[in-house]
Amino acid sequence: xxxxxxxxxxxxxxxxxxxxxxxxxxxxxxxxxxxxxxxxxxxxxxxxxxxxxxxxxxxxxxxxxxxxxxxxxxxxxxxxxxxxxxxxxxxxxxxxxxxxxxxxxxxxxxxxxxxxxxxxxxxxxxxxxxxxxxxxxxxxxxxxxxxxxxxxxxxxxxxxxxxxx
Numbered sequence: 001x002x003x004x005x006x007x008x009x010x011x012x013x014x015x016x017x018x019x020x021x022x023x024x025x026x027x028x029x030x031x032x033x034x035x036x037x038x039x040x041x042x043x044x045x046x047x048x049x050x051x052x053x054x055x056x057x058x059x060x061x062x063x064x065x066x067x068x069x070x071x072x073x074x075x076x077x078x079x080x081x082x083x084x085x086x087x088x089x090x091x092x093x094x095x096x097x098x099x100x101x102x103x104x105x106x107x108x109x110x111x112x113x114x115x116x117x118x119x120x121x122x123x124x125x126x127x128x129x130x131x132x133x134x135x136x137x138x139x140x141x142x143x144x145x146x147x148x149x150x151x152x153x154x155x156x157x158x159x160x161x162x163x164x165x
Contacts, residue, residue: 001071002153004146006127008066008079021058024051068125070150072157075115077125086123092116093163094154096147098134099126109134111147116163125150 066079076085099110111134112126127147137148155162 001069003067003069005065005067006125006146008077008126021051021055024054066125068146068150070153075125075150084123086115086117088154088158088161090117090119091158091161092118094151094158094161095163096151098138100131107131111137111145113147113151 061080064080066077068075068077070076073089074085074087076083078084093116095114097112097114099112101108101110108128109131110126110128112124115123115125117123125147127145129145133142133145136142137145143149143152
C-alpha cells in the first residue's frame with residue numbers, strides 16, 4: 001500500500017467552524033455593552049477567553065493533515081476521528097475537479113478527486129495547491145501532486161470507472 005499526506009479540507013468542518021466563530025464574535029460584540037452593565041469584568045474576560053480557545057482549537061484541527069493509503073483494491077483516508085475506506089469494487093465513477101475559492105487577497109486552488117459510489121454516496125478527497133502545480137500535473141509535465149498520482153493509478157487499474165467531464 002502506498003501512503004501519503006494531504007491538506008484535505010473538510011467542507012462540513014470548515015463551514016461549521018467559520019459559522020460558529022463568526023456568530024460568537026458577533027454575539028460578543030453586540031452584547032458587550034449589555035454584558036458590561038449586567039455582569040462583571042470577570043465574565044467578559046471569560047467570554048473573550050472562550051473565543052480565543054475556540055479559535056486555537058479550530059486552527060489546530062483545520063491544520064491537521066489527512067493520511068491517505070491506497071492499493072489495488074481500496075483507498076483509505078483518516079483525518080482526526082473521520083475514517084473512510086472505499087473499495088474500488090463499490091465505486092461507480094471517479095473524476096477530478098479544480099476548485100478556485102476567492103479569498104480576501106486572491107484565490108486558493110484545490111485539486112479534488114470525487115468518488116461516486118454505487119449506493120449513491122459521494123466522497124471527496126482534496127488538497128490545496130498552487131495553480132501552476134495543478135496545471136502542470138494535469139497536462140503531465142510533472143508528477144509531483146500526490147492526489148494526481150492516485151488519480152493516474154486509478155485510471156490505469158480501472159479505466160472504466162473514470163468519468164471525463
